[in-house]
Amino acid sequence: MNNPFALFDLPVAFQVDSALLNERYLALQKSLHPDNFSAASAQEQRLAIQKSAEINDALRILKDPITRADSIIAINTGETENPEEKSNNDIDFLMQQMEWRETLENIENRKDTDELTAFAQEINQIRHAILSELSTALDAQHWDIARAITDKLRFIKKLQAEIERVEETLLDF
Template identity: 40%
Template sequence: MNYFEIFGLEQTFNIDLGQLSKHYLELQKSVHPDKFANGSEAEQRFAMQKAAQINDAFERLKSPIKRAEHLIELAGIELVDESKTIRDTAFLMQQMLWQEEIEDINSNHDEDSLYELQDTIAEQQAQMIKDVERLLANQSYLDAQAILPKLKFMAKLSEQLRTLEDDLID
């Protein structure tokens, strides 16, 4: 299923998230269960299925990582198992250094270092997203796919840092 078609969007990584949200709201209104309250059971079921499909499509397209995965799948390339994908030893070493830095930040309650690390991670994520966008535009799907596990790690690390920030501020 092509989620871009559901929203009438061009099949590209760089999409207008405002337009995506607008189309999402319009589509959800069109299949809202209240519109089918007096309809047949089959019509109600269809509306529910369509609403679920729209929700799934919206969730996939609003996330840069999931959007990239969808584009790769649409190109006919099967996504690889994440546990076997990061072979970049420099990145693996960097992961360990970041985890040590997080431990130090946590034990020392060092908010300044936390904010610096958050900025560093955000910058690297932004660069990786640009790289994925460029690779997908050039139809270098396998190269783009190789970056996605790193991006997923970075997203988890960002969430870990947000949680740590909440803990330090409280």
């Protein structure tokens, strides 16, 4: 398994120094720029392109809190999970999901932009609270709890995308 933290010479931690990450990303990409390999063999050019793609993937992983958490869990446990293949057993959270979806559907039917804005703010606050829970679970090395929390974040991310879709629909009127 590739370790995106090692690629950027960063500690394996949920909190990432964004400025340092961006600085190291630019330095790595600059070193792999095609101009640097214009006189190199075809194989060296392919390796540079491959390494550049690896760096882009690592950056994507580290910038997204969900994939960053998944990576931390995998690095520490040696186990990777496919979130699409497992089910969420948190009945309370499943009920909450249904309530949120119903709320969003009602807002969309009423075409109430003020209520949509308030709902979006509420979900964003919940997202921040869940991110804090995730950070705590990862720091305490409670991997199963952290996995469950990343599942919640995946749902919140989808819900926020759905909120944006409704917002675009309402603004088109």
